[in-house]
Amino acid sequence: ERRVKVLLRDAIRAPIYLRRHKTFVHPDPHEYTSILELVAGIVEAEDGPGPSGLAHRAAVEAHEEVGLDLPEASFVPLGGETFASPGTGDEKLYYCSAPAPLAEARPGAGDGSVMEEGADIRVLDLAEAIAACRRGEIPDMKTEVGLLRLADQLGYLPQLGCFVDDLPAALSAAYDRLGVDPPA
Numbered sequence: 001e002r003r004v005k006v007l008l009r010d011a012i013r014a015p016i017y018l019r020r021h022k023t024f025v026h027p028d029p030h031e032y033t034s035i036l037e038l039v040a041g042i043v044e045a046e047d048g049p050g051p052s053g054l055a056h057r058a059a060v061e062a063h064e065e066v067g068l069d070l071p072e073a074s075f076v077p078l079g080g081e082t083f084a085s086p087g088t089g090d091e092k093l094y095y096c097s098a099p100a101p102l103a104e105a106r107p108g109a110g111d112g113s114v115m116e117e118g119a120d121i122r123v124l125d126l127a128e129a130i131a132a133c134r135r136g137e138i139p140d141m142k143t144e145v146g147l148l149r150l151a152d153q154l155g156y157l158p159q160l161g162c163f164v165d166d167l168p169a170a171l172s173a174a175y176d177r178l179g180v181d182p183p184a
Contacts, residue, residue: 002163004126004156006147007105008036008138009065011119030139036122036132037140038147039065041111043094051077058096066121067106074098078149079178084142095146097153126151127158152177 016032041061047053055075062068078095085091102123110116124132126147133144151157155164155175164175 004151004154005102005123006126006129006150007039007066007100007102008122008124008129008143009039009119010034010036010122011116014115032139035140036138037143040142041065054094054096058098062098062100063108064111065108065116065119067108068100068104070098070100076153078146078153082145093142093145095142095149097146097150126156127161130158 011034013032013035016035019028020031039058039061041057041064043054043057047057047060052072054077055072058075059070059072062070075096075098078097081092081094083090083092105121105123107119107121108116110119129138130144130147130151132138133140133147138144155177156162157164157167164172166172167175
């Protein structure tokens with residue numbers, strides 16, 4: 001049986017942690033001490049423009065956050081970019097993936113900022129990670145979008161627990177990867 005595993009970071013996120021001191025119209029029953037999320041970072045000017053700049057940033061973040069030295073050429077885009085919350089900010093998210101030796105991953109040294117201190121890593125089955133997003137156990141929108149896009153790129157159907165090529169030929173032929181090219 002083929003399985004897809006994903007690597008997530010478990011880290012304190014100050015804005016989320018500090019929600020406990022606010023009053024909301026819809027009270028939040030959760031007190032977040034940390035958040036599971038995809039490896040991510042902010043694209044910087046020295047990364048350069050275009051896909052090669054995004055691949056460079058992805059490789060840097062993989063090293064800083066989970067201690068993996070992955071070749072820039074191993075990163076592939078997962079569809080187009082999205083805005084996190086266009087009504088309140090201009091943060092734009094770019095998604096990519098790369099195969100990685102998960103057994104070699106470890107909490108990375110970080111970039112020197114307090115945002116990366118004390119993080120840990122977790123390896124989860126892709127279907128379980130998506131289900132945890134849906135249950136609200138991983139309440140990070142970029143993580144859910146990224147995991148769903150990864151499943152789509154791989155042709156993995158988490159609801160069925162199988163890959164497209166495991167389906168009968170007629171169904172497999174009808175599958176549309178929603179604009180994401182399959183891996184080469």
